Amino acid sequence: MQAVILAAGQSTRTFPLTITRPKPLLLLANKTLLEHKLDALYGLVDEITIVVGYKQEMIKKAIGHEHRGMRIHYIEQAEQKGTGHAFLLAKSHVKGKFIAMYGDDWYSASDIKACAKYSHAVVVAEVDHPEHFGVIKHESMMLKDILEKPSNPPSNLVNTGLYMLDEHIFEHLEHIGVSERGDIEFPPALVALSKEKPVHCIPAKEYFSIGYPWDLLKADNAVRRGENTVRKTSKLHGHLENSSIGENCIIRGTVKNSIIMDNSVVEEGSHIEHSILGFNVKFQGIIRASRAISIVNGKQLDAGVFGAVLGDGVHASHAELMPGCKIWPNKKIQGVVKEDVR
Numbered sequence: 001m002q003a004v005i006l007a008a009g010q011s012t013r014t015f016p017l018t019i020t021r022p023k024p025l026l027l028l029a030n031k032t033l034l035e036h037k038l039d040a041l042y043g044l045v046d047e048i049t050i051v052v053g054y055k056q057e058m059i060k061k062a063i064g065h066e067h068r069g070m071r072i073h074y075i076e077q078a079e080q081k082g083t084g085h086a087f088l089l090a091k092s093h094v095k096g097k098f099i100a101m102y103g104d105d106w107y108s109a110s111d112i113k114a115c116a117k118y119s120h121a122v123v124v125a126e127v128d129h130p131e132h133f134g135v136i137k138h139e140s141m142m143l144k145d146i147l148e149k150p151s152n153p154p155s156n157l158v159n160t161g162l163y164m165l166d167e168h169i170f171e172h173l174e175h176i177g178v179s180e181r182g183d184i185e186f187p188p189a190l191v192a193l194s195k196e197k198p199v200h201c202i203p204a205k206e207y208f209s210i211g212y213p214w215d216l217l218k219a220d221n222a223v224r225r226g227e228n229t230v231r232k233t234s235k236l237h238g239h240l241e242n243s244s245i246g247e248n249c250i251i252r253g254t255v256k257n258s259i260i261m262d263n264s265v266v267e268e269g270s271h272i273e274h275s276i277l278g279f280n281v282k283f284q285g286i287i288r289a290s291r292a293i294s295i296v297n298g299k300q301l302d303a304g305v306f307g308a309v310l311g312d313g314v315h316a317s318h319a320e321l322m323p324g325c326k327i328w329p330n331k332k333i334q335g336v337v338k339e340d341v342r
Helices: 033-041 056-063 083-088 109-115 168-173 187-194 213-224
Strands: 002-007 047-052 070-076 098-102 121-126 134-139 142-148 157-165 200-203 239-241 254-256 271-273 282-287 290-296 299-306 308-310 315-321 325-327 332-337
Touching (some): 002 033, 033 047, 033 056, 033 070, 033 109, 047 056, 056 070, 083 168, 098 109, 109 121, 109 200, 142 187, 168 187, 213 299, 315 325, 325 332
Parallel strands (some): 002 047, 047 070, 121 200, 254 271, 271 282, 282 315, 308 325
Antiparallel strands (some): 098 157, 134 157
C-alpha cells in the first residue's frame, strides 16, 4: 500500500520556529514530526509520496529517499493552492487504496492502522476549540458533512486530516472548483465522496494538533510520557525536569517542561520553564512560565501556561523574558523582554 503526506506549507502560526525550517522538521520528543509519521506508517505501506514546497530541500536532505525499507519520493507544490490541490498532484503516483495525511500534526500508529481497515475513512477527534477546525457531522459514525471553522460548532468532533482513500477521491477533487480563498480544498471533496460511498469516522485514541508553538510543548510532553528525552551527544551539568534535549546541546542551568533543539546552550544560572529554544540558540537568563497571552498573526491568543519561544540562532545574554514572548531567528537580546522581538 501507499501513503501521501502533505508537507508543503509554511505555517506562519508556528513562527518564529518555522521561519528557518519547515514545520514537519520541528522536533517532538527528539524526532521530527515527519519522522514520527514515517515510523507510524512502518509495516503498513511500502511507498510514500511527500508533497513538498516551502524549504523543500531541507526535507529532502533530512528524510532522503528511503525510511526503514519504505521508498520515498517527492512532488513539488510550487504554489500553495490548498490541500485538495496538493493531493491532486499525487494522482499519478498512487493506485488503489492509500493512506493520506497532513504533515504537521501527530498521529498514532494505532489510529492509522484502524483507519486502514476501511476503504474510505477519516480519523476524527474531540478538541477543546472546534471552531478552529473542520467540524464533523455524522450519522452512526458515517460522514455526512464537514463544517469548516464554524462560529457556533454543533459539536467538538473534528477532522484530524488523516484519511483512508482510493482513486475515487480524485474525481471529486477535479470537480469541486476553488473556494472563496481561491484554493482547492480537500474536505468538500471528501463530503462529495461520502454521498456515493460510505466514509467511516474513526475516533482517534491519541492525536495532537500542532497549530501553535505551545501545542508542540503539550504534544512533546504527552509523547514522552513525562520522561526526559536526551540525545547521547548532549552534556548535562545542570538540572533537567520533564524536557526534551536535542543533539550536541550543553545544559548548565535549569530546564523544566521545555524543548531544547539541537546545538543549543543553556548557561549556568539560567532558568527555563515551559519554553522552546530552537536550533543553535545560546541562552543566559530566565524564562518563567504563567498563564500567557501571545500575539499570532495580529491576534491575541491564550497560550495557557507558557514561557517563551526562541527561534534558531538567537543569542540571549542576561535576559529575562516575560511569558508569551517570541524571539525571531538570529536576534541578540538582553535585559527584560516584555514583547515579541522581530
